[in-house]
Each structure stands twice: as structure tokens, then as C-alpha cells.
Amino acid sequence: MINLNIPNMNTKIAVLYGPVGGNTEKVAKLILEKLGAEKCDLIPVKDAKIETISNYNSFIIGGSTIGTHTWSHTNSSEDWDAFLPIFRKADFKGKKVAIFGLGDQLAYPNNFVDDMRIIYDIVIGKEATVIGQVATDAYDYNDSVAIVDDKFIGLPLNEDHEEDLTNERIEGWLASLKDQL
Numbered sequence: 001m002i003n004l005n006i007p008n009m010n011t012k013i014a015v016l017y018g019p020v021g022g023n024t025e026k027v028a029k030l031i032l033e034k035l036g037a038e039k040c041d042l043i044p045v046k047d048a049k050i051e052t053i054s055n056y057n058s059f060i061i062g063g064s065t066i067g068t069h070t071w072s073h074t075n076s077s078e079d080w081d082a083f084l085p086i087f088r089k090a091d092f093k094g095k096k097v098a099i100f101g102l103g104d105q106l107a108y109p110n111n112f113v114d115d116m117r118i119i120y121d122i123v124i125g126k127e128a129t130v131i132g133q134v135a136t137d138a139y140d141y142n143d144s145v146a147i148v149d150d151k152f153i154g155l156p157l158n159e160d161h162e163e164d165l166t167n168e169r170i171e172g173w174l175a176s177l178k179d180q181l
């Protein structure tokens, strides 16, 4: 018998996020709530494997920026630190990725949501199609490496000082992604 070896693709959206226990997880759970558990799976990066990437075609990937204002290290989230070597090996060809990032432009105006760029560069380097870019106008910040072609490469969220805006920001963003993921 010939084994065609067709992978059993999961048709849901993988909401891949880290770290657990803070604002990023809070937002990931909100996204799940809004999209519905029948449409997406919540996967902390600390539990993710290379197969997690190969099994899905659509991703919402999120993290927080902690400490990159010094750029002494690339990402101080331990969950992401542990996952990055696996993430860098994954193939994103033909896959769609939307990115969200937790940050705080009031406390870190020069490095607002910088770490979204780490995720972006990796998936773009592995031929993903990145969707869900966001206009910069609605954010008062000084600088960010998470801007490409005058737009944020994903959805910036500030749970420290703009918590009241999170819900509508997520809803607007998910509406813009509708039928794309």
C-alpha cells in the first residue's frame, strides 16, 4: 500500500502566545472568547512543538515586550526564549500569521511593542503571509521597530495604561481579519 503521507491539517486558527500568567495570556483568552472555541485553539508557546506549526495553516501569534529597550537581549520572556529555537526551525510557507503585542508606550515610548518584530522577522523569513497590520495614528508613541511600511506589523495593546481600549481594539482587529485567516 502506498502511504501518501498527507498530514492531518487542523482547520482551526492556532492562537500561539507567551508568556502565561500575565497580560498576553489575558488577551489570548479574550481572542479565544471572541472567535469561539470551535474556531481556534489556545496554545501557550511553552507547550508548543514543531508539529504545532506544521499542523495549522492559520495563526494568531502574540507576546509582550519586556526589556528590549536595552536590546541587551532579544526577548526576556522565558517562555518565548525557550520556544524561539523551535520557532526558528518551523516552516511557514503557505501559512497566514496575524501578530499581537503587549507593550506600554507611556513607560517605554521609544520601544513600543518592539518584540512583535522578532516574531514578524522569523515568520516572514519562513515565507509566511503576515496579515492584520494596524495604522499607527491611534497610538501616541515615539518609536518602535514594529513598524513596516508606516504600519504596525500587528496589533499593539497596552494593558498597563490603556486597558479600557483593549476590547474595542481586539474587536476591530478581528473584524479586519475576518475571512483572511
Ligand SMILES: Cc1cc2nc3c(=O)[nH]c(=O)nc-3n(C[C@H](O)[C@H](O)[C@H](O)COP(=O)(O)O)c2cc1C
Residues within 6 Å of the ligand: 018, 019, 021, 022, 023, 024, 025, 063, 064, 065, 066, 067, 068, 069, 102, 103, 104, 105, 108, 111, 112, 113, 114, 158, 159, 160
Ligand atoms: C521590565 C519591563 C520592561 C518593559 N519594556 C517594554 C518595552 O521596551 N516596550 C514596551 O512597549 N513595553 C515594555 N514593557 C511593558 C510590558 O510589555 C507590558 O507590561 C505587558 O503588558 C506585559 O505583558 P505580560 O504580562 O504578558 O508579560 C516592559 C515591562 C517591564 C516590566
